[in-house]
Amino acid sequence: MNATHQPATAAGTFRLGGDLPITRLGLGTMQMTGPGVWGDPKDPDRAVRVLRRAVELGVNFIDTADSYGPAVAEPLVKKALYPYPDDLVIATKAGLTRSGPDQWHPVGRPEYLRQQAEMSLRHLGMDHIDLFQLHRIDPKVPLEEQLGELQLLQQEGKIRHIGLSEVSVEDLEAALRTVPIVSVQNLFNLADRTAEPLLEYATHHAIGFIPWFPLATGKLSRDDGPLAEPARQHGVSPSQLALAWLLKRSPALLPIPGTSSVEHLEENVRAAEIVLPEAVFDAMTHAA
Numbered sequence: 001m002n003a004t005h006q007p008a009t010a011a012g013t014f015r016l017g018g019d020l021p022i023t024r025l026g027l028g029t030m031q032m033t034g035p036g037v038w039g040d041p042k043d044p045d046r047a048v049r050v051l052r053r054a055v056e057l058g059v060n061f062i063d064t065a066d067s068y069g070p071a072v073a074e075p076l077v078k079k080a081l082y083p084y085p086d087d088l089v090i091a092t093k094a095g096l097t098r099s100g101p102d103q104w105h106p107v108g109r110p111e112y113l114r115q116q117a118e119m120s121l122r123h124l125g126m127d128h129i130d131l132f133q134l135h136r137i138d139p140k141v142p143l144e145e146q147l148g149e150l151q152l153l154q155q156e157g158k159i160r161h162i163g164l165s166e167v168s169v170e171d172l173e174a175a176l177r178t179v180p181i182v183s184v185q186n187l188f189n190l191a192d193r194t195a196e197p198l199l200e201y202a203t204h205h206a207i208g209f210i211p212w213f214p215l216a217t218g219k220l221s222r223d224d225g226p227l228a229e230p231a232r233q234h235g236v237s238p239s240q241l242a243l244a245w246l247l248k249r250s251p252a253l254l255p256i257p258g259t260s261s262v263e264h265l266e267e268n269v270r271a272a273e274i275v276l277p278e279a280v281f282d283a284m285t286h287a288a
Contacts (some may be wrong), residue, residue: 001275004056005057006056007057007058007060007270007272007273008023008025008054008057008058008059008060008269008272009023009058009272010272010273011023011024011247011272012024013210013253014251014252014254015130016064016089016130016161016182016183016208017160017161017180017182018206019180019209020089020130020131020160020161020167021061021087022061022089022254023058023059023060023061023256023276024038024247024251024253024254024255024271024272025059025243025247025255025257025268025269025271025272026059026060026061026062026063026210026255027050027051027054027059027061027062027063027069027256027257027258027265027278028063028064028079028255028256028257028258029051029062029063029064029065029073029076029213030065030068030073030212030258030260031256031259031260032050032051032068032072032073032076032127032258032260033068033073034048034069034070034072034101035071035101036100036101036103036284037067037068037069037101037102038069038098038100038101038102039072039101040069040072041072041076041159041260043260044076044079045262046260047076047080047260048076048079048080049080049262050259050260050261050262050265051076051077051080051081052080052081053262053265053266054265055081055085055088055271057266057269058269059266059269060085060087060088060089061089061091061254061256062067062077062081062089062090062091063091063092063185063210063256064077064090064091064092065092065093065094065096065098065133066093066094066116066119066120066123067093067094067097067104067134067135068090068096068172070097071119071123074092074120074123074124075123077090077124078123078124078125078263082124082125082173084126084236089130090124090126090129090131091129091130091131091132091133091163091183091210092120092124092132092133093131093132093133093134093135093165093185094112094113094116094117094120094132094133094134094135095107095108095113095116095134095135095136095137095138095146095165096135096136101181104136106136106137106138106139106140107138108134108136108137108138108140108145108146109138109141110141110145110146110149110204111149113134113146113149113150114149114153115153117129117132117150117153117158117159118158121158122131125212127157127158128157128158128159129158129159129160130160130161131160131161131162131163131182131183132150132153132161132162132163133145133157133159133162133163133164133165133183133185134146134147134150134162134163134165135164135165136165137164137167137171141173143171143175143178143284144178147162147175148178148179150162150179151178151179156159161180161182161183162179162180162181162182163181163182163184163185163208163210164181164183164184164185165184165185165186165212166185166186166187167184167186167198168197168198168285169198169201170203171199172184172201172207173197174287181207182207182208183197183207183208183209183210183254184202184207184208184209184210185209185210185211185212186198186209186210186211186212187211187212188209188211188212188214188246188253189211189213189215189216189220189242189246190213190216190220190227190242190245190246190284190285191216191219191220191226191257192213192216195209195211199249199250199253201274202250202252203250203251203252206252207250207252208251208254209252209253209254210254210255210256211246211253211254211255211256212256214242214243214245214246214255214256214257215239215242215257216242220238220239220242221236221275223238225238226287227241227242227284230280230283230284234274234280236274237267238269239257239264239267239268239271240267240268240270240271240274241271241274241276242271242282243255243257243268243271243272244271244276244283245276245284245285247271247272248276249281
């Protein structure tokens with residue numbers, strides 16, 4: 001691929017909060033840790049190469065979290081990209097604690113969220129975080145207390161915008177009564193569209209929708225998967241087809257496919273250049 005070619009830009013841009021332009025095809029960092037999103041990756045240098053290559057390819061939206069590792073992904077982002085390009089937008093999250101591989105526990109106490117925001121600032125080497133997301137709503141803590149602390153951090157200039165993760169339309173509406181919310185991050189892909197009502201709401205209100213597991217953890221990208229045949233017909237890979245479908249589905253969708261491989265990264269980013277005919281989009285929608 002040409003060193004100066006930036007295919008990610010073909011996905012177009014979305015303005016978070018109406019004022020922060022990002023490429024619609026970003027990069028997630030969950031896979032840049034050890035098994036079960038726990039501990040260091042097998043090859044940290046490879047993760048650094050992926051992050052740097054993503055920016056070279058025109059990606060300017062990186063999604064991470066304090067709990068990835070924990071405290072592994074954020075320092076990797078800093079190692080790879082600091083000092084940051086002026087247009088780079090880094091989103092992180094807090095609100096989940098870890099007790100081991102694949103174990104996640106919501107904690108939304110205000111003092112904990114503040115502590116983690118301060119730690120993220122240190123780990124990332126930043127004086128403010130462009131998008132700070134509540135990783136999960138803690139059912140044991142009133143929502144207005146969780147969001148109220150994020151609003152205080154926002155007023156202090158440590159957070160620019162606030163987002164939510166894994167919420168319902170009702171959760172989002174309740175949150176909006178307390179603070180402006182610029183993004184939601186829910187499980188969503190061609191094979192799992194449970195969050196469709198939330199996507200419709202987000203699209204209507206110009207709220208970014210960041211689909212996690214956009215490739216259904218690889219299921220949609222398998223050579224024997226449901227997209228294998230249409231991908232062959234169109235001369236692209238199944239994962240590219242799945243990402244192209246997301247980009248066409250709604251202008252508010254901001255896929256963040258994660259990978260620990262430069263090769264897979266380059267393949268994913270090229271999906272931004274695919275112009276999906278309406279008939280193919282409809283066939284994929286109904287087939288899945």
